[in-house]
Amino acid sequence: MFKRILFVSGILILGMVIGNFFFSDTLADNQDDNSKHKDAIAYPQNEKGQTYGSALDTPSYEDEPDLIKAYGVDGTIGYVKKEDLDGPEPKTPEEAVRLSNEAKPREIPLYDVDGETIIGKFIVGG
Structure with a gap:
């Protein structure tokens, strides 16, 4: 055994x-x-050197393109600027809490791939 x-x-x-x-x-x-x-992920660049594309497959926030693909309120496909999505940056923890408590939907421009031509609007937090 x-x-x-x-x-x-x-x-x-x-x-x-x-x-x-x-x-x-x-x-x-x-x-x-x-x-x-x-x-x-290598995003293409427009004539101004801004990267653009979808942020869905991006491994981290830092790797997101400058112009992020989005659908406008009327279904138009365009791009929103990364900094517009971020909104105002709080300077203190107290301000961060206040901004969070007062958060409401806000409208930002939807751009063409050139990052200049506004082709619609996008609602953040809506």
Whole structure:
């Protein structure tokens, strides 16, 4: 009985070692490829050098384009400026609480890809 347990344990350990040898690099490569994919978003630029596109696949806030694709109130597809979406920046924690408590929907311009021509309006927080 002991020899049988020892034999089965040896087979299991050997299988784990072989599996680790053959598959560990492949799994690590896949993880590296996935993380590279998230960092590899290269947005196109307009004539003013502003990046534009969808922010849906952006891995972080810092990586969002300057002009973010949006649908206007009438369904027009355009872009909103990242800084317009952010709104006013609070200077103190108290001001942040006050702005949060007083938050209500606000209208911002919807731009063409040039970042200058206003083609509609977009409601933030509506």
